[in-house]
Amino acid sequence: MDILVCVKRVPMVGGKVIVTADGQDVDTRMSGFTVSPHEECAVEEAVQITERSGGSVTVLTLGPPEAADQLREMLALGAHRGVLLETDGREWGPVATAAAIAWAVGELGPTPFPLMLLGNEAADTGGYQVGVRVAHSLGRPCVTGIKRLELADGTLRAGREYRGAQEEFEISLPAVVSVKEGINLPRYPSLPGRLRAKRAEITVLRPQWQAEGLRKVGLRVPASSAQRAQVLGQGTDAVPELVRILGEIGVLPAAARSRVGAGGDGAAA
Amino acid sequence: MSGLVLCLLERDGDGAAAGSLRALGLARSLAGADGRLSAVVFGPQPEIAAGGGLPAEVAGAGASELCVVSADGLSGYAPLAWARALSQLVAGEQAVAVVAAASDRGSEVLAHLGALAGLPVAANCISVSPAGAGSWQLVRQRWAGSVLEDAELEAPCALLTVATDALPADEAADGAVAAGAVAAGAVAVRTFVPALEDADLQVCATESAEQSAGVSLATARVVVGGGRGVGGPDGFAALEELAGLLGGVVGVSRVVTSQGWRPHRQQVGQTGTKISPELYLACGISGAIQHMAGCLTAKHIVAVNTDPDAPIISRAEYAVIGDLNEVIPALVTAIREAGGTGG
Numbered sequence: 001m002d003i004l005v006c007v008k009r010v011p012m013v014g015g016k017v018i019v020t021a022d023g024q025d026v027d028t029r030m031s032g033f034t035v036s037p038h039e040e041c042a043v044e045e046a047v048q049i050t051e052r053s054g055g056s057v058t059v060l061t062l063g064p065p066e067a068a069d070q071l072r073e074m075l076a077l078g079a080h081r082g083v084l085l086e087t088d089g090r091e092w093g094p095v096a097t098a099a100a101i102a103w104a105v106g107e108l109g110p111t112p113f114p115l116m117l118l119g120n121e122a123a124d125t126g127g128y129q130v131g132v133r134v135a136h137s138l139g140r141p142c143v144t145g146i147k148r149l150e151l152a153d154g155t156l157r158a159g160r161e162y163r164g165a166q167e168e169f170e171i172s173l174p175a176v177v178s179v180k181e182g183i184n185l186p187r188y189p190s191l192p193g194r195l196r197a198k199r200a201e202i203t204v205l206r207p208q209w210q211a212e213g214l215r216k217v218g219l220r221v222p223a224s225s226a227q228r229a230q231v232l233g234q235g236t237d238a239v240p241e242l243v244r245i246l247g248e249i250g251v252l253p254a255a256a257r258s259r260v261g262a263g264g265d266g267a268a269a
Numbered sequence: 270m271s272g273l274v275l276c277l278l279e280r281d282g283d284g285a286a287a288g289s290l291r292a293l294g295l296a297r298s299l300a301g302a303d304g305r306l307s308a309v310v311f312g313p314q315p316e317i318a319a320g321g322g323l324p325a326e327v328a329g330a331g332a333s334e335l336c337v338v339s340a341d342g343l344s345g346y347a348p349l350a351w352a353r354a355l356s357q358l359v360a361g362e363q364a365v366a367v368v369a370a371a372s373d374r375g376s377e378v379l380a381h382l383g384a385l386a387g388l389p390v391a392a393n394c395i396s397v398s399p400a401g402a403g404s405w406q407l408v409r410q411r412w413a414g415s416v417l418e419d420a421e422l423e424a425p426c427a428l429l430t431v432a433t434d435a436l437p438a439d440e441a442a443d444g445a446v447a448a449g450a451v452a453a454g455a456v457a458v459r460t461f462v463p464a465l466e467d468a469d470l471q472v473c474a475t476e477s478a479e480q481s482a483g484v485s486l487a488t489a490r491v492v493v494g495g496g497r498g499v500g501g502p503d504g505f506a507a508l509e510e511l512a513g514l515l516g517g518v519v520g521v522s523r524v525v526t527s528q529g530w531r532p533h534r535q536q537v538g539q540t541g542t543k544i545s546p547e548l549y550l551a552c553g554i555s556g557a558i559q560h561m562a563g564c565l566t567a568k569h570i571v572a573v574n575t576d577p578d579a580p581i582i583s584r585a586e587y588a589v590i591g592d593l594n595e596v597i598p599a600l601v602t603a604i605r606e607a608g609g610t611g612g
Contacts, residue, residue, distance in 0.1 A: 013412070013415075013557070013558050013559070014555075014557050014558070014580070015555060015556055015557055015558065015579070015580025015581075016558065016580060017412060017415055017416055017558050019416070026412075026416065037523070037539075037540045037559075038540060093389070094389075094390070095383075095389055121376075121392075123412065123539065123540075123559070124411055124412060125411055126392060126393055126410065126411060126412070126413060127390070127392045128371070128376040128377070128380060128392050128430070129376075129379075129380035129383060129384075129390050129392065131380075132377065132380035132381055132383075132384055133380065133383070133384045135384075136381070136384035136385070137384075141349075141471050141472050142348075142472070143348075143472060144348075144373065144376075144377045144380070145373040145377065160373060161373075162373070162374075162474075162476060163281065164485050164487075165476060165477050165478065166476075166477040167346065167474040167475065167476045167477070168474065168475045168476075168477070169472055169473070169474055169475075170475075171471065171472050180540070181533060181536075181540040181541070182526075182533030182534065182536070182540075182541070185526075185527070185529055185533075186527075212389050213388065213389040213422055213423045213424040214389040214390075214391050214420055214421075214422050215420060215421045215422075215423075216418055216419075216420050217418075217419040217420055217421055218418070218419050219411065219416055219417070219418050219419075220416070220417050220419070221415070221416060221417070222414070222415075222416075222417055227583060227584070227586075228582065228583050229572060229582050229583070229584075229585040229586060229587055229588035230586065230587050230588070231577070231587075231588050231589075231590060232587050232588065232589050233589060233590075233591075234589075234590050234591055235589075235590070235591035235592065235595055235596060236591065236595055236596055236599040238589040238590075238591065238596070239589075239596065239599045239600050239603050240603065242571070242587075242589055242596075242600060243600065243603050243604060243607065245571065245587055246515075246548070246571075246604075249547060249548050249568075249569050250547065251490065251491050251515050251516075251517075251547055251548045252515070252604065252607070253514060253515070253516070253604070253608075255607075255608035256604050256605075256607035256608050
């Protein structure tokens with residue numbers, strides 16, 4: 001089966017996120033870029049399907065020319081072909097992004113891509129809607145939040161968590177599925193994979209940007225996220241103080257809380 | 270602002286889901302003190318009426334009406350059918366906004382509604398206020414809450430999801446009361462029968478009855494977290510023991526699940542589970558923002574880390590600077606000696 005996987009280039013943020021002086025973006029001068037975690041799992045899932053039953057994996061991204069780096073990362077994981085929907089670097093909203101992807105599916109020729117996989121939501125914008133909008137544009141059914149996927153005879157069984165239980169969907173192909181991390185454990189790229197990815201030709205298309213009703217005014221980091229912990233001590237010397245704090249918070253088992261020390265029955269464990 | 274506001278209400282047993290009550294709180298402020306706010310719930314009406322508490326619960330959260338959507342063939346969760354019904358309610362009654370919790374279902378249904386109606390969706394909002402006809406100013410989460418975006422929305426009908434950790438459900442309800450919401454019990458209950466086509470019902474969920482055993486990570490009162498500093502899959506025994514003593518569960522960082530040391534269902538963070546415990550004891554976790562996004566609503570965070578400059582130290586309330594592989598076993602011993610178990 002020929003599978004199309006859509007990924008997004010996002011900043012690789014670590015312990016701290018810094019917003020640029022104009023408040024329009026996350027400052028990436030000190031960090032690199034990566035692919036949203038859910039999407040890396042989407043690529044892994046597609047590669048596993050084609051390893052089992054043949055076909056190809058096309059990985060597509062919408063972004064600036066540098067987003068080709070993220071396509072090559074995914075090619076190194078086993079995807080076969082890369083497609084870059086090149087932009088001038090400004091942020092595309094979910095409506096414009098979905099329209100561009102649906103348009104690109106037509107441009108990529110006769111390949112119908114019976115299965116399209118996306119990450120459930122991008123790590124940065126978290127919109128949770130590009131997959132659904134693409135599905136509507138292409139007139140295909142869609143399921144989201146998926147953590148289990150089985151394919152048999154043109155039917156797809158997809159499961160996700162729901163309030164501590166599971167819910168399952170059964171839909172026919174062609175379909176659009178957005179997945180979440182946890183559906184699989186993505187592999188590390190192999191050396192041959194990296195070499196192949198480096199040489200691979202990437203198809204470049206230029207979609208039309210469109211305005212949408214939701215406009216970013218600016219970004220900021222919530223004020224509450226900067227404090228400094230009170231250090232209770234070094235190593236095991238801090239344990240008595242730590243026990244006292246846990247008592248104060250009220251999470252010690254009842255017997256320990258009262259310090260009766262006798263142990264035995266009735267202790268909450 | 271005048272005009273009808275709709276709020277998708279997800280159920281939790283016989284009652285309303287906590288995330289939906291939060292969404293109702295935001296929807297109430299959007300509708301204004303005397304605006305109409307309709308809580309929209311899916312399912313057969315007799316079943317909902319038999320549940321008893323739902324009308325009073327939504328009234329208490331500020332709804333003026335409970336709209337029960339019911340149709341032939343619509344028995345379980347069917348995202349497109351739910352969105353179709355909402356789009357017919359929006360069109361039929363000129364609703365000015367549709368609000369839902371940013372849960373899997375709420376987000377999915379609003380995405381379908383956005384696609385059906387050709388409208389934008391503002392996801393993960395924490396506050397929204399009207400800014401003239403067809404115009405709103407809002408604050409929404411990015412990076413699962415580590416970054417906030419101020420945004421403007423222009424649309425004939427605002428489609429909004431409300432971040433699941435935007436504010437506690439009871440505070441949302443308090444806000445509703447302050448806004449002059451109708452008294453509990455005064456809610457009108459009505460039925461709406463949407464016109465659905467077969468294609469709307471093509472994707473329909475089957476729910477498994479079985480609940481996962483044990484304390485759930487999302488609702489645990491105590492979470493003992495382990496990160497790279499645990500050192501390998503064998504290092505988690507002490508954390509498990511401590512979690513057991515405190516009646517809690519073990520949660521882990523993304524690096525732990527990426528290494529395959531622990532299963533993904535134990536991951537705390539943006540791409541794992543969001544937790545809200547009384548105590549999060551984070552051991553050997555550096556505190557990347559994607560991890561911290563998963564514990565924004567933890568009441569108390571205590572960090573155990575060898576690195577006094579780790580980001581987690583500036584996010585925690587208390588810290589122990591030391592090796593978790595020494596500190597945690599010593600803590601277990603100390604709690605046992607204080608009588609914390611039958612050992």
